[in-house]
Amino acid sequence: DQQVKQNSPSLSVQEGRISILNCDYTNSMFDYFLWYKKYPAEGPTFLISISSIKDKNEDGRFTVFLNKSAKHLSLHIVPSQPGDSAVYFCAALGNTNAGKSTFGDGTTLTVKP
Amino acid sequence: DAGITQSPRHKVTETGTPVTLRCHQTENHRYMYWYRQDPGHGLRLIHYSYGVKDTDKGEVSDGYSVSRSKTEDFLLTLESATSSQTSVYFCAISGAGVTSYEQYFGPGTRLTVT
Numbered sequence: 001d002q003q004v005k006q007n008s009p010s011l012s013v014q015e016g017r018i019s020i021l022n023c024d025y026t027n028s029m030f031d032y033f034l035w036y037k038k039y040p041a042e043g044p045t046f047l048i049s050i051s052s053i054k055d056k057n058e059d060g061r062f063t064v065f066l067n068k069s070a071k072h073l074s075l076h077i078v079p080s081q082p083g084d085s086a087v088y089f090c091a092a093l094g095n096t097n098a099g100k101s102t103f104g105d106g107t108t109l110t111v112k113p
Numbered sequence: 114d115a116g117i118t119q120s121p122r123h124k125v126t127e128t129g130t131p132v133t134l135r136c137h138q139t140e141n142h143r144y145m146y147w148y149r150q151d152p153g154h155g156l157r158l159i160h161y162s163y164g165v166k167d168t169d170k171g172e173v174s175d176g177y178s179v180s181r182s183k184t185e186d187f188l189l190t191l192e193s194a195t196s197s198q199t200s201v202y203f204c205a206i207s208g209a210g211v212t213s214y215e216q217y218f219g220p221g222t223r224l225t226v227t
Contacts, residue, residue: 103155
């Protein structure tokens with residue numbers, strides 16, 4: 001049973017528009033959520049996170065929204081840039097997990113100039 | 114960037130041979146992890162360590178073993194490699210305190226088992 005799901009394998013947007021990447025989870029014990037970005041032939045890099053006590057966290061062009069009742073989070077990128085083209089992974093963990101994160105399968109974002 | 118290196122970066126080996134991948138960190142972080150990434154499966158945890166000589170299994174640990182004799186090194190061993198272990202392997206670290214949830218990844222090792 002996959003506890004973290006990213007239902008869209010790919011997303012294509014025009015430069016300057018908004019990119020919205022979605023993530024759903026099933027485990028109600030998750031209380032911390034993260035997004036990672038991965039370029040080809042590189043390791044993932046941490047992008048932004050949110051605690052379950054918040055519903056929004058913003059960092060520059062990146063905003064993560066959390067809807068606990070729906071067990072859903074989303075990453076908004078505004079405005080999207082070609083350099084944002086990458087695979088985005090959603091991850092979740094609980095505070096008793098020894099730092100172990102459960103990852104979604106990723107969404108490949110392509111931002112077209 | 115977090116100081117994490119992985120060696121080798123690429124390896125081709127034959128079925129049935131033992132293989133050891135090394136992860137080295139210079140950040141003195143407590144937690145270390147080994148993941149594999151396969152198309153359509155995202156990142157799956159193989160093993161992790163929460164201190165020197167303290168390790169535990171992840172969700173896909175069969176066929177793999179690990180060791181951590183020093184804070185800075187975390188070794189992943191495939192005792193007898195199989196073609197199903199062809200993958201890209203990532204090591205990650207995380208620390209203690211307020212940033213303990215964020216993981217920092219190495220550049221990856223591409224392993225091909227023929």
